[in-house]
Amino acid sequence: MLTPDDLPACVRLASDRKWPEEPAKWAFLLRVGTGFGLFDGDELVGTTIVTRFGEEHAAVSMVLVASSHGGRGLGRRLMEHALAFAGTPVVSLHATSYGKPLYEKLGFRSVGSVTAHVGAFDGTASGTSRPVSEADRAGVVAVDAEVFGADRSAMWDELFGFAAQVRVADDGFVATWVNGDVTMVGPVVAPSVGRAAELVADVAVGAVVRVDVRDAALGSWLAARGVVPRSTVDLMVRGALSGDRARLHAPVMQALG
Numbered sequence: 001m002l003t004p005d006d007l008p009a010c011v012r013l014a015s016d017r018k019w020p021e022e023p024a025k026w027a028f029l030l031r032v033g034t035g036f037g038l039f040d041g042d043e044l045v046g047t048t049i050v051t052r053f054g055e056e057h058a059a060v061s062m063v064l065v066a067s068s069h070g071g072r073g074l075g076r077r078l079m080e081h082a083l084a085f086a087g088t089p090v091v092s093l094h095a096t097s098y099g100k101p102l103y104e105k106l107g108f109r110s111v112g113s114v115t116a117h118v119g120a121f122d123g124t125a126s127g128t129s130r131p132v133s134e135a136d137r138a139g140v141v142a143v144d145a146e147v148f149g150a151d152r153s154a155m156w157d158e159l160f161g162f163a164a165q166v167r168v169a170d171d172g173f174v175a176t177w178v179n180g181d182v183t184m185v186g187p188v189v190a191p192s193v194g195r196a197a198e199l200v201a202d203v204a205v206g207a208v209v210r211v212d213v214r215d216a217a218l219g220s221w222l223a224a225r226g227v228v229p230r231s232t233v234d235l236m237v238r239g240a241l242s243g244d245r246a247r248l249h250a251p252v253m254q255a256l257g
């Protein structure tokens with residue numbers, strides 16, 4: 001199992017695969033989930049993190065094998081271990097084109113995609129949300145469960161501390177967290193693309209942001225304000241997703257859905 005002591009090695013492994021160095025994200029994921037490492041002697045050569053949301057749903061993330069050790073079955077071993085540990089009827093992940101063939105062999109199916117949009121947001125705030133208060137928190141967690149389809153209260157216990165901002169409205173909420181130089185926007189929960197855009201505007205104004213969007217209309221709205229498409233990944237699921245997913249306009253982060 002990976003511990004905070006393994007963080008530097010995790011970040012090195014990510015760099016080896018040309019993934020960005022994201023120590024704060026790794027640390028957060030190891031708090032809300034369980035990390036597994038494969039070692040060759042002392043060298044960390046494979047990772048994955050499993051975050052269980054109750055008994056029903058688990059998210060798998062950070063599936064990485066050192067380029068020096070690729071193509072030898074380590075990726076499959078990591079995934080099989082992750083699935084056995086998760087033990088939930090539903091498992092979801094966001095897959096790059098490298099991971100997709102492996103996940104398909106393990107029974108995952110693509111159910112959609114998200115496109116990371118990145119840039120300096122040059123729109124204006126809508127003023128239709130307010131900072132979350134202590135009294136709002138239980139409501140946010142309840143709506144998140146309704147929308148995501150599983151109780152993520154343990155994750156929220158950490159996320160309220162990790163987030164840079166959480167803003168709420170009567171019909172939704174939005175959070176941000178800091179990843180190096182970029183303000184990551186997510187989750188975004190709203191009844192429509194128009195309302196999602198207004199909530200995003202309230203946290204993105206004046207910042208370099210990344211929003212991972214599912215809906216092309218929200219993507220176009222962002223692109224028109226300087227936040228342009230970069231890369232697309234598949235949302236893959238083993239079992240069936242539930243919840244009112246139409247209201248989930250951006251994940252907390254790809255690692256968590």
Ligand SMILES: CC(C)(COP(=O)(O)OP(=O)(O)OC[C@H]1O[C@@H](n2cnc3c(N)ncnc32)[C@H](O)[C@@H]1OP(=O)(O)O)[C@@H](O)C(=O)NCCC(=O)NCCS
Pocket residue numbers: 017062063064065066069070071072073074075076077094095096097098099100101102105
């Ligand atoms: C994705 C990754 C973890 C795979 O690790 P790996 O140890 O090389 O994978 P394995 O050797 O276990 O191979 C996995 C399976 O996928 C298959 N596979 C790999 N690429 C494939 C392709 N392009 N088409 C069809 N099958 C493919 C392999 O044949 C193997 O199948 P098998 O177990 O039935 O023999 C590794 O390439 C990696 O770290 N990539 C960069 C990071 C990344 O993108 N991770 C995925 C995040 S979603």
